[in-house]
Structures are given as structure tokens and as C-alpha cells.
Amino acid sequence: MSAVEVTQVNKIFNAGKQNAVEALVDVDLVVQPGEFVSLIGPSGCGKSTLLRLIANLLEPTSGSILVNGKPAKQARIDQDYGMAFQQSGLFEWRTVARNIELPLELKGWDKAKRRARSREMLELVKLGDFAKHMPWQLSGGMQQRVAIARALASHPKLLLMDEPFGALDEMTREHMQSELLQICARTSTTVVFVTHSIPEAVYLSNRVVVMSPRPGRITDIIDVELGSDRNEDTREDAAFYGRITAVREALRGVEMAAGARGIEDR
Amino acid sequence: MRLAWVTRVVLPPAVFGLVLFGAWELAVVVFNIKPYFLVPPSAIASRFVDNADLIWAAMRVSGANALIGLLLGAAFGVAMSFLLLRFRALDEIVTPLSIALNAIPIFVLVAVFNNMFAITSEVPRRLMVTLVVYFVVLVNVARGLRDVDATHVELMQSYAAGEWKILQRVRVPNAVPYFFTALKIAAPLSVITAFVSEYFGGSQNGLGNKITSNLATSKKAEGWAYVAGACLLGLAFFLIAVAIEAVSTPGGVGEPGREGG
Numbered sequence: 001m002s003a004v005e006v007t008q009v010n011k012i013f014n015a016g017k018q019n020a021v022e023a024l025v026d027v028d029l030v031v032q033p034g035e036f037v038s039l040i041g042p043s044g045c046g047k048s049t050l051l052r053l054i055a056n057l058l059e060p061t062s063g064s065i066l067v068n069g070k071p072a073k074q075a076r077i078d079q080d081y082g083m084a085f086q087q088s089g090l091f092e093w094r095t096v097a098r099n100i101e102l103p104l105e106l107k108g109w110d111k112a113k114r115r116a117r118s119r120e121m122l123e124l125v126k127l128g129d130f131a132k133h134m135p136w137q138l139s140g141g142m143q144q145r146v147a148i149a150r151a152l153a154s155h156p157k158l159l160l161m162d163e164p165f166g167a168l169d170e171m172t173r174e175h176m177q178s179e180l181l182q183i184c185a186r187t188s189t190t191v192v193f194v195t196h197s198i199p200e201a202v203y204l205s206n207r208v209v210v211m212s213p214r215p216g217r218i219t220d221i222i223d224v225e226l227g228s229d230r231n232e233d234t235r236e237d238a239a240f241y242g243r244i245t246a247v248r249e250a251l252r253g254v255e256m257a258a259g260a261r262g263i264e265d266r
Numbered sequence: 267m268r269l270a271w272v273t274r275v276v277l278p279p280a281v282f283g284l285v286l287f288g289a290w291e292l293a294v295v296v297f298n299i300k301p302y303f304l305v306p307p308s309a310i311a312s313r314f315v316d317n318a319d320l321i322w323a324a325m326r327v328s329g330a331n332a333l334i335g336l337l338l339g340a341a342f343g344v345a346m347s348f349l350l351l352r353f354r355a356l357d358e359i360v361t362p363l364s365i366a367l368n369a370i371p372i373f374v375l376v377a378v379f380n381n382m383f384a385i386t387s388e389v390p391r392r393l394m395v396t397l398v399v400y401f402v403v404l405v406n407v408a409r410g411l412r413d414v415d416a417t418h419v420e421l422m423q424s425y426a427a428g429e430w431k432i433l434q435r436v437r438v439p440n441a442v443p444y445f446f447t448a449l450k451i452a453a454p455l456s457v458i459t460a461f462v463s464e465y466f467g468g469s470q471n472g473l474g475n476k477i478t479s480n481l482a483t484s485k486k487a488e489g490w491a492y493v494a495g496a497c498l499l500g501l502a503f504f505l506i507a508v509a510i511e512a513v514s515t516p517g518g519v520g521e522p523g524r525e526g527g
Contacts, residue, residue, distance in 0.1 A: 055424055057424065081424070083420075083424045085417050087415070089415065089417035089421050091436075093515075
């Protein structure tokens with residue numbers, strides 16, 4: 001059973017009206033369990049829309065989406081996935097621990113069980129000493145780690161991430177990428193990851209899905225094949241640069257075709 | 267730590283106040299200012315002590331009107347905010363109206379209310395305070411309930427939470443700092459409205475009446491003593507609002523819209 005199965009999906013915003021926008025056209029994508037797949041492309045290519053369709057925060061205009069073998073809506077109701085955004089989205093009136101416990105609270109877990117799990121998740125993201133802190137007492141990178149801990153709190157098989165490191169500085173960003181890989185390996189979580197950074201996509205992913213705008217569609221899927229034990233040395237590896245070049249060329253094709261901008265080359 | 271707080275936070279305004287009163291006292295003496303023009307702070311202070319019972323009685327009348335109006339206005343304002351959230355169409359009618367009404371000096375309406383009730387009734391004044399507080403609370407709390415972080419809402423939806431859970435876990439906590447901001451504005455405003463309302467007739471028992479009647483009969487120092495009482499009352503209301511906020515928001519959630527970082 002695939003983790004995510006997107007079949008012939010179309011998404012038109014304001015369908016039938018004058019300001020209708022074709023956000024996604026004929027999208028097919030299958031993500032296998034344990035895979036790390038990045039969606040990359042210029043602004044307006046529909047990568048965030050595709051992620052929200054998988055999360056069932058949006059409904060497709062046509063086509064079908066299965067998550068863990070069930071319709072996306074059922075998967076959302078069953079909380080089969082965790083989600084993290086560019087803004088950490090922490091609730092500023094809750095402590096760090098109670099932020100992580102929120103999804104569990106809504107699942108009806110009792111307090112002792114929630115406490116134990118939030119402690120476990122805080123250890124996982126190396127913030128064991130910060131359970132009682134308020135979110136604003138934490139740095140941006142730490143807040144994002146809490147957001148990841150919260151997304152993984154109910155041990156979902158699937159993690160959906162929308163540019164989660166986009167607001168972080170380069171050093172913190174690279175550090176967070178390595179940590180995310182470790183966490184996913186330890187918890188064998190499948191990840192669909194939206195980014196507009198080429199090195200980030202290559203470093204993290206098994207496959208990079210290249211998308212193009214107007215209308216949003218998948219133009220290329222690039223296998224990364226850098227093996228499973230990636231570390232800081234990987235970033236200086238010739239193979240790593242090779243894959244970056246491959247993704248860049250695929251994106252350049254997109255850019256030539258659409259005249260679009262908005263890809264980070266760092 | 268505590269000493270540092272005293273020297274840094276308490277001392278500067280206290281010194282400034284003392285200097286101001288000192289300069290005032292000195293100016294009255296040095297320039298030989300006549301008491302019908304300006305009375306020295308020392309005279310006000312001694313009249314304040316002499317008339318403490320009367321001032322306290324007047325403060326209780328105005329204070330009770332302000333307090334009752336404040337509580338009723340806050341309660342109605344909060345209730346209406348929830349109604350507006352539930353019925354968006356109503357919101358589009360009421361909110362612009364509330365903002366417009368907030369901009370005009372509606373407390374003159376007290377003259378109309380005075381006509382509706384008995385001449386000795388405190389109801390018109392309380393009604394007036396209620397109305398003024400109501401709009402302040404409504405405008406702020408309604409915004410707090412509505413302007414929630416889009417990421418928070420998406421997260422809640424990803425947890426399969428419905429509107430009710432989103433209200434409970436996102437909108438209400440988000441509106442709490444807005445409510446306290448409204449309360450801090452409304453508390454002194456309720457006192458001001460309570461005694462300005464007294465200028466439009468009715469019983470001659472509140473601070474507003476005492477100030478005018480004393481000044482009109484050339485009892486300047488007494489008039490000023492009642493002004494001091496009015497200042498104390500307004501300050502007390504503000505401090506109570508601040509204290510309630512401090513007690514009910516542990517962890518120090520600050521002003522609305524404060525970012526978590």
C-alpha cells in the first residue's frame with residue numbers, strides 16, 4: 001500500500017467564475033512508505049496546493065487522493081498525518097509541552113498518556129529541558145523543532161511539511177535538515193516536503209518532484225540516490241552537486257518554458 | 267532585583283510628580299497667585315483630608331455607577347462578539363455601526379435617558395456607561411475572535427477539529443489579550459463617563475456634581491479636592507483592570523498580535 005496516491009488530480013480555484021485559476025492539472029504522484037519526497041518549483045506552481053490537497057485542507061476539483069490507502073478526508077479525520085508549516089504555528093498561550101499535546105488532546109488521550117508522549121517527543125527533538133517554557137522564549141529554530149515534535153506527537157506514518165525551514169537562517173537550516181533526516185530514519189516516517197531551495201530538496205529527498213506554473217503540473221521527477229546515511233560530508237560530495245545540477249536543469253527547463261522566477265539557488 | 271525595580275520603575279514618575287507639585291506650590295507663593303485663580307496643592311491636600319468622608323461618599327456614588335456600567339457593558343460586549351462571529355451577516359451590519367458610534371461623543375445621550383427615567387434615578391448614568399463600555403469591548407473582542415492565525419486554523423483542521431473546537435482552542439484564547447486591552451481602556455473610560463453623565467442633571471450626589479457645585483460657589487480648594495478624588499477613582503479602576511489581567515494570564519501573554527518569537 002502506498003503512503004500517498006494522487007491520481008489525475010485537477011484543482012481549479014473559483015471554478016466557473018471569471019477569475020478561475022488552474023492551480024493543478026492532471027497530477028499523478030505515488031509516494032512509497034518510508035520515502036522522502038520533495039516538491040520544488042517556482043512560486044505559483046501549485047506545490048503548496050498539492051500538499052494541502054493531500055492533507056485534505058483543500059478538496060480537488062477532480063481526481064482521487066488516497067492517504068494510507070484511504071480517501072484523504074478519512075485520513076484527515078483519523079489524523080493519519082502530521083503537518084508543519086513555515087510559521088511554527090505554536091499557540092503562544094500554551095507551554096511548549098501543551099503545544100505538543102494539543103493533537104493528542106483532540107484525540108481524547110488522557111493527561112498522563114499525553115504527558116508521557118510530549119516528554120518523549122521533546123527528547124526526540126532535543127528540547128527535553130524546555131517543556132515548561134512559553135513559545136516566545138524559544139529561538140526560531142527551537143520553535144520549529146517544537147512544531148515538528150507536535151506534528152509527530154501521535155506517531156503518524158506520514159509527515160507533510162510546507163517550507164518548514166524557510167524562515168530560518170542558513171546555519172540553523174542545515175542543522176535542522178540533518179536532524180529531520182535522523183528523526184525520520186528513527187521513526188520510519190514518510191515525508192512530503194515543499195521547498196524552494198534546491199540543495200535542501202536534494203539533501204533531504206529520495207526523489208525530487210519538479211513542478212511548473214500556469215497551469216501547475218509535474219514536469220519531472222528526479223531520483224537522488226545519495227544513500228540513506230547522509231551527513232554534513234554529503235553536502236560536499238561530488239554526487240550531491242551532480243544531483244543539484246540535475247534538479248537545477250530540470251527547473252531551468254521550467255523557467256524557460258514559463259518565464260517564471262522564485263527559485264533559490266543556494 | 268526588587269530594589270532595582272523600585273529605582274527604575276517607581277522612582278522616576280514619583281520624583282517627577284513631587285517636583286511638579288513643588289513647582290506648583292512654589293509658583294503660587296512666589297507669583298502671589300490669588301486663590302480664585304489657582305489654589306496651591308497644600309490647600310487642596312488639607313481640604314481633601316477635611317472632607318474625606320464627603321469625598322468618599324461621592325466617590326462611592328460615581329464609582330458604583332461606573333462599576334455597574336462597566337460590568338454590564340463588558341458582559342454585553344463579549345456576548346455580542348460571539349453572536350457576530352456566529353452570524354457573519356450581522357457582523358457586516360453591526361461592526362461598522364459600532365466603530366462609527368465609538369467615534370462620536372455618544373455620552374450626550376444621557377440627556378435623553380434622563381428624560382426617560384425619574385429625576386433621582388441612577389439608571390440613566392449606568393446605562394450611559396454600559397453603552398460606552400459595550401462598544402469598546404465589542405470592537406476589540408470581536409476582532410480577537412476573528413483575526414486568528416491562519417496557520418492555527420489549518421493545524422486545527424488537520425487535527426479534524428470542527429468550528430466548535432476551533433472556537434474553544436484558538437479563537438477564545440486569541441481574544442483574551444484583546445479583551446484585557448479593551449478592559450484597560452474601558453475601566454478609566456467608565457469612570458469618566460460616569461461623572462460626565464452627572465453634568466446632564468439628575469441627583470446632585472456624585473463627584474461630577476460636587477466638582478461643579480464647589481467651583482461655582484468659589485470653594486476652589488474643595489473643588490480641586492473632589493478632582494483629586496476623581497483621579498484616584500479612575501486610577502483605581504485602571505489598576506484593578508491591570509491586576510485582573512496579571513492574575514488571569516500567567517506566563518505573561520502580552521499585547522494582541524504579539525509574535526511568538
